[in-house]
Structure formats: C-alpha cells, structure tokens
Amino acid sequence: MLEVNHINSFYGKAHVLRDLSLDVPRGKVVALLGRNGAGKSTTMKSIMQLVRPQSGSVMFQGQQITGLLPHKVAKMGIGYVPEDRRIFTDLTVSENLVVGQQPPREGAVTWTEDMLFDLFPNLAERRNNRGKALSGGEQQMLTIARTLMGNPLFVLLDEPSEGVAPVIVEQMARVIQQLKSEGLTVLLSEQNLHFAQAVADMAVIIESGERAFHGTLAELNAQPEVRDAFLAA
Amino acid sequence: MEFFVAQILTGLANASSLFLVACGLSLIFGVTRIVNFAHGSLYMLGAYIGLTLMETLPGHVGFWGSILLAGIAVGLIGVVIEMLVLRPVYRAPELFQLVATFGVILVIQDLALMIWGPEDQLGPRAPGLRGVFRIMGEPIPKYDIVLLIITPIIALALWYMMARTRLGVLVRAATQDREMVGALGVNQAWLFTGVFALGSALAGLGGALQLPKGGADLLMDFTILTPVFVVVVIGGMGSLPGAYLAAIIISVLNVFGVTYIPQSTLVLMFLVMIVVLMIRPYGLFGREEVAGEHGQVGEPEEPIKPASRQTRLIVAAGLVLLALLPLIGSNFALVLSTDILIFCLFAASLHFLLGLGGMVSFGHAAYYGGGAYVAALLVTWTNTPMELAFLLAPFGAGLAAIIIGWVCLRLTGVYFAMLTLAFAQLLWSLVWQWQDVTGGDDGLVNIWPSDWLNNNTAFFYFALLFSVGGILVLRHVAHSPFGYALRAARDSQRQAEATGIDTQRVKLLAFTFAGFMGGLAGALFVFSKGSVFPNELEIVRSFDALIVVFLGGVKTLAGGVVGAAFFKGVEDILTRFEYWRLVMGLLIIFVVVVAPEGIVGSLRRAARRIGLGKEQPS
Ligand SMILES: Nc1ncnc2c1ncn2[C@@H]1O[C@H](COP(=O)(O)OP(=O)(O)OP(=O)(O)O)[C@@H](O)[C@H]1O
Ligand SMILES: [Mg+2]
Numbered sequence: 120m121l122e123v124n125h126i127n128s129f130y131g132k133a134h135v136l137r138d139l140s141l142d143v144p145r146g147k148v149v150a151l152l153g154r155n156g157a158g159k160s161t162t163m164k165s166i167m168q169l170v171r172p173q174s175g176s177v178m179f180q181g182q183q184i185t186g187l188l189p190h191k192v193a194k195m196g197i198g199y200v201p202e203d204r205r206i207f208t209d210l211t212v213s214e215n216l217v218v219g220q221q222p223p224r225e226g227a228v229t230w231t232e233d234m235l236f237d238l239f240p241n242l243a244e245r246r247n248n249r250g251k252a253l254s255g256g257e258q259q260m261l262t263i264a265r266t267l268m269g270n271p272l273f274v275l276l277d278e279p280s281e282g283v284a285p286v287i288v289e290q291m292a293r294v295i296q297q298l299k300s301e302g303l304t305v306l307l308s309e310q311n312l313h314f315a316q317a318v319a320d321m322a323v324i325i326e327s328g329e330r331a332f333h334g335t336l337a338e339l340n341a342q343p344e345v346r347d348a349f350l351a352a
Numbered sequence: 353m354e355f356f357v358a359q360i361l362t363g364l365a366n367a368s369s370l371f372l373v374a375c376g377l378s379l380i381f382g383v384t385r386i387v388n389f390a391h392g393s394l395y396m397l398g399a400y401i402g403l404t405l406m407e408t409l410p411g412h413v414g415f416w417g418s419i420l421l422a423g424i425a426v427g428l429i430g431v432v433i434e435m436l437v438l439r440p441v442y443r444a445p446e447l448f449q450l451v452a453t454f455g456v457i458l459v460i461q462d463l464a465l466m467i468w469g470p471e472d473q474l475g476p477r478a479p480g481l482r483g484v485f486r487i488m489g490e491p492i493p494k495y496d497i498v499l500l501i502i503t504p505i506i507a508l509a510l511w512y513m514m515a516r517t518r519l520g521v522l523v524r525a526a527t528q529d530r531e532m533v534g535a536l537g538v539n540q541a542w543l544f545t546g547v548f549a550l551g552s553a554l555a556g557l558g559g560a561l562q563l564p565k566g567g568a569d570l571l572m573d574f575t576i577l578t579p580v581f582v583v584v585v586i587g588g589m590g591s592l593p594g595a596y597l598a599a600i601i602i603s604v605l606n607v608f609g610v611t612y613i614p615q616s617t618l619v620l621m622f623l624v625m626i627v628v629l630m631i632r633p634y635g636l637f638g639r640e641e642v643a644g645e646h647g648q649v650g651e652p653e654e655p656i657k658p659a660s661r662q663t664r665l666i667v668a669a670g671l672v673l674l675a676l677l678p679l680i681g682s683n684f685a686l687v688l689s690t691d692i693l694i695f696c697l698f699a700a701s702l703h704f705l706l707g708l709g710g711m712v713s714f715g716h717a718a719y720y721g722g723g724a725y726v727a728a729l730l731v732t733w734t735n736t737p738m739e740l741a742f743l744l745a746p747f748g749a750g751l752a753a754i755i756i757g758w759v760c761l762r763l764t765g766v767y768f769a770m771l772t773l774a775f776a777q778l779l780w781s782l783v784w785q786w787q788d789v790t791g792g793d794d795g796l797v798n799i800w801p802s803d804w805l806n807n808n809t810a811f812f813y814f815a816l817l818f819s820v821g822g823i824l825v826l827r828h829v830a831h832s833p834f835g836y837a838l839r840a841a842r843d844s845q846r847q848a849e850a851t852g853i854d855t856q857r858v859k860l861l862a863f864t865f866a867g868f869m870g871g872l873a874g875a876l877f878v879f880s881k882g883s884v885f886p887n888e889l890e891i892v893r894s895f896d897a898l899i900v901v902f903l904g905g906v907k908t909l910a911g912g913v914v915g916a917a918f919f920k921g922v923e924d925i926l927t928r929f930e931y932w933r934l935v936m937g938l939l940i941i942f943v944v945v946v947a948p949e950g951i952v953g954s955l956r957r958a959a960r961r962i963g964l965g966k967e968q969p970s
Contacts, residue, residue: 194537209528210525221537
C-alpha cells in the first residue's frame with residue numbers, strides 16, 4: 120500500500136535519512152524500529168511530506184505523493200500521529216476531534232465522535248476539557264482519535280507508547296489490534312520492542328538513517344544478534 | 353457623576369473601530385504569524401470606499417449598506433494582498449513578511465492619493481441619527497449610542513464564529529500549531545486566505561463605521577496603527593476578548609485624558625501598556641510565545657567570517673572613491689552621500705541588534721531620533737558647543753536604550769518587538785506633546801555644526817569618518833568574543849547559559865550598544881540638516897531601517913549597509929516622481945518575493961551558483 124523508495128532527507132545540511140526504502144503491505148502493521156535519533160520520526164515526516172525528501176519517492180496506492188503538500192497527503196487517506204502528540208491544548212477534546220474531521224472515504228471506516236469515545240472511554244468523560252488538562256496517556260489517545268476522525272486508510276503512528284503508563288500501553292496495543300482487524304494499515308515507530316511484538320506483523324530497523332533489517336517479526340526473533348545490535352535494551 | 357457616565361459612553365463608542373481593527377490584526381497574527389503593518393491601510397481603504405459608496409447610495413439602506421459593502425470590498429482586497437504578496441513569502445524567514453506589508457502600505461497610500469485626492473474628507477452623518485440623546489442630562493450623539501450597541505453585537509458574532517463553528521475551531525487550532533492542522537488534511541493556504549480576508553474586512557468595517565465621527569484622510573493608516581498595536585498587545589496577541597477589553601480601556605482612557613490632561617494623552621496610552629506588560633508580559637489574555645514553533649525549519653545559519661581579501665579590496669576601493677568624491681562630485685552628490693552614510697550607520701546598528709542579536713526591534717528610531725534630539729536640546733537649551741553635544745548624543749541614546757532594553761528584554765519575539773515600538777512611540781509622543789521644551793511639531797532648528805565643519809565637504813568627511821568608523825566598530829564587535837556570546841544567546845539561550853554566558857546581560861549590552869550607534873547616526877543627522885523634527889522618532893523611520901535591513905539581508909553583515917545604500921539611492925531617484933511611494937512599494941514587494949534572502953544573500957547565492965566564491969564545506 121505504501122512504498123518508500125530510496126529517499127534521502129535532510130535537516131538543513133544534516134543528512135538524516137540515507138537511501139531508505141521500505142514497504143507497508145495493505146492490512147499489515149509494520150514496526151519501524153531503531154534507537155533514539157535513528158531517524159524514525161524523520162521517516163514518518165518524510166512520508167507525510169512535512170520534511171521533503173531531496174531524492175527518492177514515496178508512493179501511496181500506486182500514486183506518487185513526493186512533493187505534495189502535507190494536507191494533500193492527508194487527503195489521500197494517510198493519517199499522521201506525531202510523536203510529541205501535538206494536540207491543541209487550548210481546544211477541548213471534542214474540538215480537537217473537529218479539527219481532524221474529514222469527509223467519509225471509500226474503503227475506510229467512517230469514524231464519529233461517539234465511536235471514538237467507545238474506543239477510548241477515558242476521553243468520553245473528558246470531552247469538554249481542554250487538551251492541556253489531560254494526562255499524558257489521555258493526550259496520546261486524543262492524538263490517535265483525532266487522526267482517526269480523518270477516516271484514514273493508512274496511519275503513521277510515531278511512538279505511541281512513549282512516556283505513557285503500562286496500563287495505557289496495553290490499552291493502546293488492543294486498540295491497534297482492533298484497528299488492524301477493521302482493515303487499517305499501520306506504520307508504527309517504536310523503541311519498545313515488547314510493544315511492537317504485540318501488534319506488528321513485520322519490522323524494519325533503521326540505524327543512523329539507513330535500513331539495517333527488514334523482514335517479519337518471526338525472522339527478527341530468529342536473529343537475536345541483529346535485534347541486540349540495533350535496539351537499545 | 354453624569355459627566356463620568358457620559359465620558360465612559362463616549363469612550364465605549366470610540367472603542368468600536370479600534371476594536372474591529374485590532375481584532376482583525378490579532379486574528380491574522382494568530383494564524384499566519386504575520387504582523388500585518390498594512391492593517392491601518394486597510395482601515396483607511398474602508399473609510400474611503402465607504403465614503404464613495406455613501407455618496408452614491410441614498411438613505412438608511414444606502415448608509416448601512418455602504419458600511420457593509422466597504423467591509424466586504426476591503427476583505428476582497430485582503431484576499432488579493434494575501435495571494436499576491438504574502439503567499440509567496442510564507443516560507444521565508446520569520447518576520448520577512450513584515451517588509452512585504454510595508455510595501456503594501458506605500459502602494460495603498462499612493463493608490464488612495466490617486467483615487468481620492470489629497471484633501472481630507474468629512475464623513476457624512478448617519479441618516480436619522482443626527483442629533484443627540486440626553487442621558488442623565490448629558491448630550492450623547494445618537495450615532496455613538498448606535499455604535500455602543502453594534503459593537504458588542506459584532507463582538508458576539510465573532511465570538512460565536514470562533515467558539516462554535518468549525519472554521520473558528522480551525523483558526524484556533526492553527527493559531528497554536530498550523531503545521532499540525534495541515535497534517536490533518538486542512539488546506540492551510542485556504543485557511544490563511546480566509547483569515548486574512550476576515551481580518552481585512554473587519555479593518556474595512558472599522559474604517560467605514562467611524563466615518564460619521566471622523567472622516568477619511570491619507571494619514572489615518574498610521575494614526576490608527578499605534579493605538580491598534582497597543583490594544584493588541586495589551587489584550588494579548590490573538591485574543592478577541594482581550595482586544596475588546598483593551599480597546600475599551602484605551603478609548604475610555606483617551607476620553608478622560610483629553611479632558612484632564614490634554615497635553616499627555618498619547619503618553620498615557622503607552623504608560624498603561626507598559627504597566628500592563630510589566631504585570632502580564634503576554635497581555636491580559638495572551639498566551640506565552642513558544643520559541644521555535646513547530647515547523648520552522650529554516651536554512652541553517654551560515655557562519656559569519658572575516659572578510660576575504662577580495663572583499664576587503666573592494667571595500668577599500670569604495671572608500672577611496674568616496675574620499676575622492678568632494679573632488680569629483682557635485683555639491684548635491686555630497687549632500688546625498690552624507691545622507692546615505694548616516695543612514696548606513698543607522699541601519700548597521702539595527703542590523704547588529706536584529707541579525708546578530710536576533711532581537712527584532714520595531715522602534716529603533718527611538719535611538720536615532722533620540723540621539724538627534726539629545727544633541728539638539730543640548731545646543732538649544734544649554735548652548736553646548738557642537739563637538740560636545742555630538743559626543744554626548746550617543747550616550748544619551750545609549751542611556752535610553754539601557755532603560756528601554758531592560759524592560760523590553762523581559763519579553764521575546766513579537767511581544768518584544770511591539771514593546772520596543774511602544775517605547776519609541778512614547779518618546780515620539782513626549783517630543784510631540786512637550787512643546788515648551790522640544791518645540792513639538794515645529795521641531796528644533798538652527799542646530800548647525802561649528803564653523804570648521806560648516807560646509808558640505810568638511811561635513812561629508814566628518815560623516816564619512818564617523819559612519820565608516822561606526823560600521824567598522826560594529827563589525828569588530830561582531831567578531832569579538834562578545835559577538836560570539838551574542839550569537840550563542842540568539843541561537844540557543846539554554847546552551848549559551850550552560851556555557852556560562854549571562855544571556856540577558858549580553859542582550860542588554862547589545863541593545864544598549866545598538867542604541868548608542870543609532871544615537872551616533874542621529875547626532876550626525878541633526879548637524880547635517882541643522883534641525884530635527886519629531887518625524888525622526890516616528891514609526892516610519894523605524895520601518896525604514898527595518899526595510900533596509902531585511903532587504904539587504906539579515907544574515908550577512910554587509911546586509912544593513914548595502915540595503916541602506918540601495919534604499920536611499922533609489923528613494924532619491926524615486927522621490928522626484930509624484931507617485932514614488934507606489935513604485936517604491938512595488939519595488940519592495942518585488943525584492944521580497946524574488947529575493948527572500950535579501951540583496952546580499954541572493955547575490956551571494958547567485959555568485960556561488962555561477963562558481964564564484966567558495967562553497968561552504970558541509
Ligand atoms: N528539526 C530538526 N532539525 C535538525 N535536526 C533534527 C531535527 N529533528 C531531528 N533531527 C536529527 O535527525 C536525526 C533523526 O531524528 P529523528 O527524530 O528522526 O529520530 P527518531 O528515530 O525519531 O528518534 P527518537 O526515538 O528520539 O524519537 C537525529 O540525529 C536528530 O538529532
Ligand atoms: Mg522520534
């Protein structure tokens with residue numbers, strides 16, 4: 120469904136992604152693994168065109184998306200859940216969802232506020248609270264819910280387990296499994312291997328912006344030396 | 353008691369236009385992060401367009417319809433400005449868009465002059481609302497009462513739009529993190545245009561609504577700008593309730609000021625603003641500015657480096673040419689060159705503050721005009737010899753800069769910029785209103801240099817010495833350890849502090865030094881002209897310097913100087929034509945759109961492209 124072909128991305132003069140390629144098949148959850156600063160978030164941003172790859176291409180459902188503006192990429196059905204959450208802290212929970220709202224899309228679930236409150240019951244009680252009043256876990260749920268309001272076909276999830284309590288991480292894993300069973304395709308960046316193993320079908324490891332491994336999780340588990348070399352304990 | 357109520361009612365009625373214009377400005381800033389200096393011009397257009405429409409459309413419907421149509425028309429003009437001028441420069445470095453809006457001011461000034469002529473126009477009375485109502489025995493114009501009622505209604509409608517509609521939610525979200533809004537599928541370009549149109553329409557509406565109380569003239573763009581900035585800053589950038597409350601505070605204050613202390617109404621406004629900001633640095637309802645907003649990834653700064661031999665040679669050759677000018681050039685060329693030299697020093701001092709220190713001051717004229725006035729006051733009132741007055745002037749300006757800097761540096765970003773503007777305006781209003789000492793509008797005259805300097809050639813050399821000397825000192829400081837500390841403080845306050853730099857102190861020192869150098873330029877100016885008027889302290893003068901620095905290029909040391917020389921030169925040629933503002937404005941917009949790195953930056957890039965100059969190792 121999503122193909123990243125040999126992209127090179129920069130921040131100013133810093134070369135962050137080097138000739139990176141990866142593939143996310145329809146209906147699968149692919150984990151993007153790597154240490155701090157490996158380039159996971161940059162990969163996500165390069166797909167979203169928030170950072171423009173200077174060479175290489177990104178294809179979504181057979182169409183070129185390199186060079187499009189981020190809102191066009193979103194309109195094609197790609198949802199983006201950023202790592203630092205970036206919820207609108209001055210807006211209420213409901214208003215945050217309104218920002219994410221997009222028209223129904225063929226082949227995707229059409230989400231409503233109520234459906235999302237079923238998925239994340241904690242948010243339901245908080246619907247009229249401002250974003251800044253939410254806990255870290257609630258904020259994380261809200262970012263995901265906000266992105267789902269756009270009825271995406273494919274979601275970029277950047278470290279959803281970062282800095283949230285273990286109970287919430289478990290809840291998050293259940294949510295991802297449920298979304299996957301409803302047909303959503305996901306690229307998930309993670310440092311928490313345990314979490315990735317609970318939800319992902321395949322894994323890509325990047326190290327210093329280069330791909331160091333790709334294959335199924337079973338394959339990764341069969342090569343503990345790769346796992347230990349590239350992932351922090 | 354009755355009198356108080358009447359005063360307050362008048363104040364509330366006056367708040368109407370102020371509120372509309374201010375909340376337009378605030379909305380635009382919130383979403384686009386652009387301080388739209390042309391907002392006063394849109395207000396002026398609203399007044400003129402409203403006037404023209406009222407002349408053609410009869411009766412009640414005609415009158416109110418004209419106001420509405422004027423708002424809509426100005427909204428459409430806003431769309432044009434946004435799409436043609438601002439859209440190409442959203443990706444340019446922060447605040448560069450300002451310069452584009454200066455260009456727009458100039459263009460609109462001349463268009464208004466062409467279409468409506470130079471005479472002030474009186475606004476028509478609102479049909480059916482000619483007389484006064486008596487409230488507690490005091491006469492209140494009927495139109496005031498109508499304004500009193502309309503304004504809260506408009507405010508409520510706006511509030512409803514912002515609070516309850518999807519558009520309002522998007523605007524508020526974009527105010528906080530517009531990149532994220534884009535990533536969620538909202539077309540930012542469309543949102544920006546929409547907000548700009550709305551903000552412009554509000555300004556136009558404000559201009560048309562005040563017609564029966566005032567009228568239309570070609571100065572109203574700048575006249576409204578100052579109180580509007582004050583209102584926006586007091587209320588908090590981006591806050592509607594803040595703008596409303598602040599507009600009322602300022603207007604009521606003004607009405608009382610006019611009654612009780614007519615000599616210092618302007619000063620009063622700024623004092624209130626300064627007090628509010630001391631207590632609530634981000635205004636009554638403002639949000640703290642977050643440095644390094646999401647999505648502001650710019651080109652990395654090129655390290656500044658000592659001039660290459662090539663550059664040194666060119667500069668030296670230029671200086672020799674300048675030194676020979678009195679032998680070859682005409683008298684006129686000497687006077688013009690003196691002007692340019694002085695302006696270069698002024699611009700270089702702002703460049704130091706802005707480019708190296710990262711402190712965008714909207715009120716640098718305070719030190720330039722301040723220096724000029726210090727010298728002029730010393731000569732006028734204490735018969736100080738010219739030489740001494742000339743030497744003391746920069747210190748006077750530096751002293752002002754220490755005090756103002758100390759207050760302003762508690763803030764950053766646009767609040768800092770606004771506060772510097774407020775202080776500059778405070779000085780301006782002091783000079784303007786304190787006639788006994790400063791001569792007010794009549795200025796101070798007969799401030800000639802001593803005999804040995806009192807001819808164009810001698811003064812040219814004098815100006816050459818001090819301007820070039822001043823610029824070299826600025827350069828030298830930029831390359832000194834202090835310059836490094838300053839840049840460190842600009843790029844990362846936290847890191848700089850971790851290495852033991854007291855960033856606040858470094859910034860205050862830089863601010864003072866820039867003020868000192870600005871004062872030196874002002875002192876040169878006053879003796880070159882023999883007089884000084886309040887307009888040397890005006891916003892326009894601060895803007896001139898800003899334009900020049902941005903046009904020249906913020907990131908290069910030569911930027912200020914090259915920009916100043918270019919600007920003065922062009923201005924001198926253009927001012928011979930009737931509609932020079934139009935051409936100048938278009939030229940500024942053109943440079944901004946095609947050369948967003950400024951003249952020097954773009955020349956360098958071009959030079960590098962064709963293989964001249966060395967590529968930076970990466
Ligand atoms: N805005 C930026 N400007 C400059 N460099 C950046 C920027 N963002 C990230 N980098 C650098 O790019 C590299 C990759 O960063 P990225 O955020 O993609 O890593 P990551 O794998 O997501 O790390 P983490 O696990 O910490 O989130 C890092 O070396 C980082 O320092
Ligand atoms: Mg990351």
